[in-house]
Amino acid sequence: xxxxxxxxxxxxxxxxxxxxxxxxxxxxxxxxxxxxxxxxxxxxxxxxxxxxxxxxxxxxxxxxxxxxxxxxxxxxxxxxxxxxxxxxxxxxxxxxxxxxxxxxxxxxxxxxxxxxxxxxxxxxxxxxxxxxxxxxxxxxxxxxxxxxxxxxxxxxxxxxxxxxxxxxxxxxxxxxxxxxxxxxxxxxxxxxxxxxxxxxxxxxxxxxxxxxxxxxxxxxxxxxxxxx
Amino acid sequence: xxxxxxxxxxxxxxxxxxxxxxxxxxxxxxxxxxxxxxxxxxxxxxxxxxxxxxxxxxxxxxxxxxxxxxxxxxxxxxxxxxxxxxxxxxxxxxxxxxxxxxxxxxxxxxxxxxxxxxxxxxxxxxxxxxxxxxxxxxxxxxxxxxxxxxxxxxxxxxxxxxxxxxxxxxxxxxxxxxxxxxxxxxxxxxxxxxxxxxxxxxxxxxxxxxxxxxxxxxxxxxxxxxxxxxxxxxxxxxxxxxxxxxxxxxxxxxxxxxxxxxxxxxxxxxxxxxxxxxxxxxxxxxxxxxxxxx
Ligand SMILES: Nc1ncnc2c1ncn2[C@@H]1O[C@H](COP(=O)(O)OP(=O)(O)OP(=O)(O)O)[C@@H](O)[C@H]1O
Ligand SMILES: [Mg+2]
Numbered sequence: 001x002x003x004x005x006x007x008x009x010x011x012x013x014x015x016x017x018x019x020x021x022x023x024x025x026x027x028x029x030x031x032x033x034x035x036x037x038x039x040x041x042x043x044x045x046x047x048x049x050x051x052x053x054x055x056x057x058x059x060x061x062x063x064x065x066x067x068x069x070x071x072x073x074x075x076x077x078x079x080x081x082x083x084x085x086x087x088x089x090x091x092x093x094x095x096x097x098x099x100x101x102x103x104x105x106x107x108x109x110x111x112x113x114x115x116x117x118x119x120x121x122x123x124x125x126x127x128x129x130x131x132x133x134x135x136x137x138x139x140x141x142x143x144x145x146x147x148x149x150x151x152x153x154x155x156x157x158x159x160x161x162x163x164x165x166x167x168x169x170x171x172x173x174x175x176x177x178x179x180x181x182x183x184x185x186x187x188x189x190x191x192x193x194x195x196x197x198x199x200x201x202x203x204x205x206x207x208x209x210x211x212x213x214x215x216x217x218x219x220x221x222x223x224x225x226x227x228x
Numbered sequence: 229x230x231x232x233x234x235x236x237x238x239x240x241x242x243x244x245x246x247x248x249x250x251x252x253x254x255x256x257x258x259x260x261x262x263x264x265x266x267x268x269x270x271x272x273x274x275x276x277x278x279x280x281x282x283x284x285x286x287x288x289x290x291x292x293x294x295x296x297x298x299x300x301x302x303x304x305x306x307x308x309x310x311x312x313x314x315x316x317x318x319x320x321x322x323x324x325x326x327x328x329x330x331x332x333x334x335x336x337x338x339x340x341x342x343x344x345x346x347x348x349x350x351x352x353x354x355x356x357x358x359x360x361x362x363x364x365x366x367x368x369x370x371x372x373x374x375x376x377x378x379x380x381x382x383x384x385x386x387x388x389x390x391x392x393x394x395x396x397x398x399x400x401x402x403x404x405x406x407x408x409x410x411x412x413x414x415x416x417x418x419x420x421x422x423x424x425x426x427x428x429x430x431x432x433x434x435x436x437x438x439x440x441x442x443x444x445x446x447x448x449x450x451x452x453x454x455x456x457x458x459x460x461x462x463x464x465x466x467x468x469x470x471x472x473x474x475x476x477x478x479x480x481x482x483x484x485x486x487x488x489x490x491x492x493x494x495x496x497x498x499x500x501x502x503x504x505x506x507x508x509x510x511x512x513x514x515x516x517x518x519x520x521x522x
Contacts, residue, residue: 049433071438078435089430106436108231154434 001027001158001189002048007057009043009213017043019213020057025191027157030184032200033193034224035210041193044210045160048191049081050074062157079107081158082151086166088143090135096146097122097131103150121153125179141172145179152183159183161192165199173199197224238444242420243451249416250452253511256412257456257504258463260405265464265500267398272492273471274391276331285317286361287379289351289368299373300349306368307351312360316353321345334490348375406503409456410511413449417515420445446512453508460504461497468493 002025009018017040025031033041046052047059050066058065066077090099097118104114122128125145135143144164151159161180165173177199184190194200200207200223207222208215243250291300307316319327325344332338355364365377421428431441471488 075432075435075437078433080435083433089426089433091427091430102430103434105234106431106434106440108437108440150430150434 001025001029001062002191003058003060004044004047005058005060007047007054007059009040009047009052010055017213018047018054018210021210021213021215022057023208023215023218025189027189028184028187030181030190030203030205031192032203032205032207032222033191033210034195034200034207035216037195038212039210040213041210042162043213045083045162045191045193048158048160049083050077075107079154080156081160082154082156083160083162084144084147084151084164085161086163088135088147090143090146090150092135095132095134096127096138099135099146100150100153103153107154109154117153121149124152124182125149139172140168141175144168144172144176148176148179148183152188156188158189158191161190161194163194163196164192165194165196170198177203200224235443235447239447239451242424242444242448245423246416246419249412249419250448253409253412253416253452254456254459256405256409257453257507258459260402260409261457261460261500261504262463263398263405264402264503265460265496266467267395267402268496268499269464269467269471269488269493271391271395272496273475273488274388276488285352285354285380286358287353287355287365287377289353289377290348290375291350292373292375293346293348295349295373303351303368303371303373306371307353310364312355312357312364314354314356316351319350319352321347321349324348324350331489406507410507410514413452413508413511414515416452417445417449417512418518420448421516442516445516446509449508449510449512449515450505451508453504453506453511454501456508457501457504460500464497464500465493 002023004021004023007018007021008016010016021040021044033044035041043052047054048061048066050069053067059067061077061081064077069077091102094102100118100121101114104117109117119128119131122131125148127142127145127149130138130142135146138146144167148159148164159180164180165176168176173196180190180192181203204221204223207217207219207224209217289303291303304316304318307313321344324347325342328342328347329339353364355361361379365379368374369377428441468488468490475488
């Protein structure tokens with residue numbers, strides 16, 4: 001599903017964010033991306049979204065080298081990849097329902113699809129009752145659920161999460177992780193960058209550790225730190 | 229259909245959000261295009277009145293309407309052998325009718341009721357020297373078969389040079405104003421994209437196509453350009469009416485009338501609309517470029 005082949009990413013000013021990284025992630029896997037701040041986790045996810053392009057090497061998604069995708073094909077790629085962020089990126093002038101519906105409307109999905117899909121996904125994330133609330137009227141955990149609903153409403157093959165629980169307390173975090181786990185069980189590949197030792201240790205999923213842009217560990221049922 | 233509704237809604241929201249900038253953009257487009265259209269209209273008026281005074285032609289000899297073939301021939305022979313005549317051009321009754329039809333295209337009833345045979349034949353004459361115009365005119369005026377001789381008056385000559393300069397000045401002014409209206413539209417679109425940067429970010433994130441993101445902004449630019457041009461069109465039309473009224477009372481000879489027709493105004497109005505729409509779209513494309521890259 002996802003394949004990195006000797007990928008190096010250098011930003012302007014000689015910052016090497018990823019160094020000769022090779023890695024394969026299979027369909028339906030759940031992968032934690034860990035490593036100290038600045039180790040290249042977000043860069044890894046940005047390459048997958050084609051937000052950045054690899055300086056060297058290839059990034060393949062579903063067999064396609066996405067570094068060579070024409071800019072008009074990038075939207076198609078992104079329709080197959082949902083993503084959530086630490087800061088949710090919700091639109092404050094739209095309700096929960098509208099935020100989720102927006103993701104379908106702007107890719108031209110017909111009204112009847114929107115009308116059936118949005119309530120379904122709100123039910124999945126447990127926010128049916130809050131459909132008409134605005135993001136500012138929600139707790140952080142609820143906001144992250146909305147953002148997950150928006151990322152998943154189009155049923156993407158891959159879900160990327162960049163520190164989705166970074167702003168949440170431990171109890172809320174557990175709820176979000178359960179949700180991501182459920183989404184993963186539907187066959188969606190999930191890649192999540194995180195600093196949260198507890199959840200990595202608790203979930204016992206594949207752990208990929210980066211340090212200064214290099215792959216230093218790839219463990220099938222790993223924990224956050226080797227020694228811990 | 230729902231997509232169209234989406235674009236309309238988004239465009240209106242954005243226009244309202246930047247109301248002041250939008251109005252400024254519309255006004256500059258309107259003023260610059262009015263200047264531009266106005267000078268084209270004045271030029272058209274002058275062209276109608278001076279059409280026959282080009283290529284060194286200084287006088288036109290009109291035969292009497294009933295002049296016989298031999299009478300016309302006699303004048304032609306005289307012109308041919310006249311050492312003061314550099315060249316001349318014969319216009320038949322049909323030629324006269326065609327010119328008449330063009331000049332009076334907005335008075336179909338008049339054209340309808342006029343036949344080629346109602347109109348005089350004529351000769352357009354270029355003398356060897358401009359100073360010979362008056363003596364030549366006097367000489368031919370006295371011939372019995374000649375109805376009248378008209379000359380390009382000095383005023384017309386100077387009018388021709390004057391309009392050339394006025395045209396230049398106005399067109400440069402219009403160009404400067406058009407450039408500033410373009411700049412204003414570019415800025416309005418930049419502000420609009422900035423105001424909606426979060427929405428654009430989300431749209432790109434979930435895979436909205438580039439066009440889907442752009443269309444509302446382009447429509448916004450287009451609307452500004454088109455509304456401005458619409459005002460300019462209206463102003464050009466008013467100017468046309470003013471010119472017509474000013475000239476209407478002292479129209480001279482049938483063939484030296486300064487006039488401006490509805491089709492002139494319409495044609496110029498269309499040019500103005502197209503330029504306005506173009507400016508709007510180009511402005512928004514430039515305004516969008518930086519923000520929507522990648
Ligand atoms: N747009 C950019 N331009 C230049 N340098 C960048 C850019 N984005 C990231 N970097 C640099 O690349 C390196 C990796 O950054 P990245 O954001 O991938 O790290 P990270 O692992 O996500 O860190 P964190 O855990 O703090 O989020 C850092 O040194 C960072 O300063
Ligand atoms: Mg990061």
